[in-house]
Amino acid sequence: xxxxxxxxxxxxxxxxxxxxxxxxxxxxxxxxxxxxxxxxxxxxxxxxxxxxxxxxxxxxxxxxxxxxxxxxxxxxxxxxxxxxxxxxxxxxxxxxxxxxxxxxxxxxxxxxxxxxxxxxxxxxxxxxxxxxxxxxxx
Amino acid sequence: xxxxxxxxxxxxxxxxxxxxxxxxxxxxxxxxxxxxxxxxxxxxxxxxxxxxxxxxxxxxxxxxxxxxxxxxxxxxxxxxxxxxxxxxxxxxxxxxxxxxxxxxxxxxxxxxxxxxxxxxxxxxxxxxxxxxxxxxxxxxxxxxxxxxxxxxxxxxxxxxxxxxxxxxxxxxxxxxxxxxxxxxxxxxxxxxxxxxxxxxxxxxxxxxxxxxxxxxxxxxxxxxxxxxxxxxxxxxxxxxxxxxxxxxxxxxxxxxxxxxxxxxxxxxxxxxxxxxxxxxxxxxxxxxxxxxxxxxxxxxxxxxxxxxxxxxxxxxxxxxxxxxxxxxxxxxxxxxxxxxxxxxxxxxxxxxxxxxxxxxxxxxxxxxxxxxxxxxxxxxxxxxxxxxxxxxx
Numbered sequence: 001x002x003x004x005x006x007x008x009x010x011x012x013x014x015x016x017x018x019x020x021x022x023x024x025x026x027x028x029x030x031x032x033x034x035x036x037x038x039x040x041x042x043x044x045x046x047x048x049x050x051x052x053x054x055x056x057x058x059x060x061x062x063x064x065x066x067x068x069x070x071x072x073x074x075x076x077x078x079x080x081x082x083x084x085x086x087x088x089x090x091x092x093x094x095x096x097x098x099x100x101x102x103x104x105x106x107x108x109x110x111x112x113x114x115x116x117x118x119x120x121x122x123x124x125x126x127x128x129x130x131x132x133x134x135x136x137x138x
Numbered sequence: 139x140x141x142x143x144x145x146x147x148x149x150x151x152x153x154x155x156x157x158x159x160x161x162x163x164x165x166x167x168x169x170x171x172x173x174x175x176x177x178x179x180x181x182x183x184x185x186x187x188x189x190x191x192x193x194x195x196x197x198x199x200x201x202x203x204x205x206x207x208x209x210x211x212x213x214x215x216x217x218x219x220x221x222x223x224x225x226x227x228x229x230x231x232x233x234x235x236x237x238x239x240x241x242x243x244x245x246x247x248x249x250x251x252x253x254x255x256x257x258x259x260x261x262x263x264x265x266x267x268x269x270x271x272x273x274x275x276x277x278x279x280x281x282x283x284x285x286x287x288x289x290x291x292x293x294x295x296x297x298x299x300x301x302x303x304x305x306x307x308x309x310x311x312x313x314x315x316x317x318x319x320x321x322x323x324x325x326x327x328x329x330x331x332x333x334x335x336x337x338x339x340x341x342x343x344x345x346x347x348x349x350x351x352x353x354x355x356x357x358x359x360x361x362x363x364x365x366x367x368x369x370x371x372x373x374x375x376x377x378x379x380x381x382x383x384x385x386x387x388x389x390x391x392x393x394x395x396x397x398x399x400x401x402x403x404x405x406x407x408x409x410x411x412x413x414x415x416x417x418x419x420x421x422x423x424x425x426x427x428x429x430x431x432x433x434x435x436x437x438x439x440x441x442x443x444x445x446x447x448x449x450x451x452x453x454x455x456x457x458x459x460x461x462x463x464x465x466x467x468x469x470x471x472x473x474x475x476x477x478x479x480x481x482x483x484x485x486x487x488x489x490x491x492x493x494x495x496x497x498x499x500x501x502x503x504x505x506x507x508x509x510x511x512x513x514x515x516x517x518x519x520x521x522x523x524x525x526x527x528x529x530x531x
Contacts, residue, residue, distance in 0.1 A: 007283050016279045043280065043396060069299035069403065073285060074345040081285040089284050091295050091398045099398045101284050101295070108348065113302045128283060 003105065005080050009128045015044035022058040023129045029121050030058040031098055042098035061096050063119040065133070068093040072108040090133045092119055102133035110135075145418050148233035149373035149380035150527070151243075152181025152366030153490045158329045158481025159360040160253045166197045166267050169362035170249040171206040177364035178207065182377035183243055188366070190214040190241035192228040194248040194484065195221065196269015203247060214241040221271060221517025222432055222477075223388065223407065224248070225486040226525050229513075230386035232367035242368060248486045249362025273395045273519050280396075286347075289434060290355055292519070294347040296403045297437045301349040304452025308349070311436035312340040313458040314471070315353050315478055318433060320464055322475030324502040329357050330479035354436040356477035363486040365493065381496045384510070385419030385526040387411040397519045406438075407522025408445040408514055415512075416447075419526040423447045426526075427508035428495055429469050430488035432516040433476040442514055445522070465503060473503045488513045489525070496529040 012020055015032070019042075022030045032044035036053035040061070047054055069091040076085055088111065092102045102119055104111075116136035123129045154176030156169045164172075178185055185208040192215065193200040200215040214235050218227035225248055232244035255265050277292070286292055300306060319335040322328035335353065343353040373380035389410025391400050416422060423446050433439040440454040448469070449457045457463070463471035474480045474491035481487060492513045494500045505511075508529070515523035 005285070010279045010283055012279045016275075020279075042399060043276065049393075068398075069295055069302075071286075071291065071294035071298050072345070072348040073291060073294075074347070076285060076287070078285065078287060084285070087285055089286060089295070091299075091403070101280060101286070101398065103284060113299060130283075 003103070005084065007080050009125055012127055015046065017127065019044050019058060020127050020129060023121055024123045024126045026060065027121065027123060028060040029063060029119055029131060031061050031094070031096065032056050033059040040094070040096040040098050042100060061094050064095040064136070065092040065117050065119050067091070067111050067113060067115050067117050067133070068099055069113065070108070070111050090117065092117060092131070092133050094119070100131050102131040104133040106133070106135065143418050144230070144233045144237045144386065145384050146382055147237035147370055148367055148383045149370045150229070150365050150489070150493045151368050151373045151376045151378060151380060152177040152183065153493050154180060154364040155327065155487065155490050156249070156362045157327055158483070160329060162254070162360045165265060166249055166251055166362070167202065167206065169360070170198050170203060170247045170364070173249060173362040173364040174203060174207045174245055174247045177247070177366045178245065180377070181366040183366065185209050188243050188245045190232070190235055190244040192232055192244060192246045193217055195219045195224045195271070197250050197267045203245070209245070214244070219271065220388070220521035220523070222434060222484050223515035223517035223521040223523040225484055225489055226386070226513055226515035226523035227388050229365065229367065229383065229489060229525050230388065230523065233383045233386060236367060236369045242372070244367045245364060246367060247362065247364035248484050250484070251360045252482050253358045253360045271518055276396050290346045290350045292397055293435055293438060294350050295398060297349055300404050300437065300441065300452070306437070306440065306452060307455055308341060309337065310440055310455035310458055311354050312337050313463065314433065314436040314439050315340050317464045318472045318476040318478035321473050321503060322479035325475050325480055328475040328480040329359055330475060349437060350435055356434050356482045357479065359481035359483065361481050361483045363483045363490050365486070365489055379497045379529060381493045382528050382530065383525060384421065384528045385415040386524065387414040387418065388521070388523045390522070391520040394519065394521065404441060404451070406441055406445050406516065406520050408442050408516065408524060409522070411522045411524050412446050415524040415526055421510065421526060425510055426469060426512050428473055428492070428505045428511040429463070429471045430473070430492045430511065430513040431471055431476070432485045432488065432514045433472060433478050434516060436478070438516055442516060446514070465505070470505055473500065473505060485513070485515045492527050496527055
């Protein structure tokens with residue numbers, strides 16, 4: 001199965017741009033990390049939602065996560081996705097706390113709520129990377 | 139009722155409803171203007187008596203509405219921006235305006251080419267009017283690149299957890315779709331009139347994005363509707379039995395602009411708002427004679443019923459079965475057919491229907507001798523609103 005999608009790339013600005021640029025530069029999933037209280041936040045915010053600090057950096061996360069929720073799209077009006085239906089999208093909850101959306105090659109019936117998964121990124125462009133979810137090892 | 143409450147101080151005195159179309163030659167401005175004028179005439183007031191306009195969160199603005207219907211002096215305007223939660227939020231803001239004396243009579247219209255404009259059709263009039271919302275930035279950056287382009291795809295991200303974690307059967311969502319469809323058979327304006335729906339047909343309908351099936355989704359419609367709100371005192375001298383605002387509240391998930399990073403991904407704005415509205419009105423959910431629930435998708439309506447207190451989390455399936463939410467049942471819901479089967483007018487059609495019910499002018503859908511009922515709104519990424527309305531107050 002081809003997983004390539006010819007999508008119109010987003011044009012993020014503000015901290016969303018910094019997030020994607022950091023991921024593209026490092027090749028790793030990097031999430032906003034508060035230097036004062038240690039809270040991980042996604043999408044990134046100018047002020048930490050826990051301690052209101054503006055002192056933060058985008059740092060790599062473990063990739064260890066669980067499938068908090070997911071959906072199986074059987075229908076689309078978008079030409080770019082038509083060949084890929086049914087495609088599965090996971091709401092992945094990182095061990096560090098934040099949740100991110102992830103594509104997966106797993107089938108819908110292979111996924112159960114809260115099952116462990118492992119996340120990785122696929123760099124598409126400086127302004128956009130995909131998060132991918134696979135089965136957790138071991 | 140506390141002294142700073144709006145309870146009992148404002149009333150809906152006029153309603154206007156242009157109709158629900160799948161393709162129309164009327165523009166949005168034309169439909170909104172007509173709904174506005176119909177609501178003003180229905181109230182017995184004239185455009186010169188209106189001194190405030192609360193416009194929809196997009197498509198048309200307060201100033202052109204005022205100009206089109208000939209309101210000479212606008213003293214107050216505001217614009218709640220919360221998608222389908224906006225009409226009830228607008229009703230609450232209008233009530234505050236008349237309760238405090240900031241305005242005497244408020245026009246609250248909404249309308250759109252939800253059928254013709256979103257996905258242009260060869261048989262429908264194109265238009266260039268759009269609306270914007272803050273969360274669109276989240277969608278552009280984080281959802282749309284994943285093939286999650288619009289509401290059913292976004293909401294399914296949390297609804298699948300609801301269904302899987304609480305074992306919510308599809309028949310529960312089907313009961314909502316079928317109740318709406320049955321009620322639409324009694325409503326001359328309903329898009330889905332003469333198209334009854336069985337549970338077998340519901341269950342056979344194809345998935346858009348699991349758990350949402352085609353028959354879990356509301357109908358795209360071109361439409362407009364409007365209400366006029368004035369003080370309870372002034373309402374007593376007008377044409378119709380006043381429909382009084384007994385309680386109202388809005389609530390929003392934390393965070394409001396993003397769907398998946400909420401501690402409890404299933405907690406809606408309505409979870410926050412509903413207890414405040416019931417407290418303001420001094421009533422309980424069990425006191426309601428009818429429920430007009432914002433039903434963009436059946437599963438969202440189930441979560442709203444739980445947020446209102448009719449069932450524990452995951453338990454709405456029991457509440458909606460055996461005709462409990464159908465006319466003749468204990469809590470008839472969406473007696474006009476709802477967004478599911480009458481048409482998608484951002485829930486303003488729910489406010490119009492609640493007003494008709496409490497005036498006892500709902501025709502074949504009338505809930506006999508109803509005195510009190512509620513209307514909810516749900517919008518954007520989970521904003522919630524609720525108004526509790528009573529006959530005479």
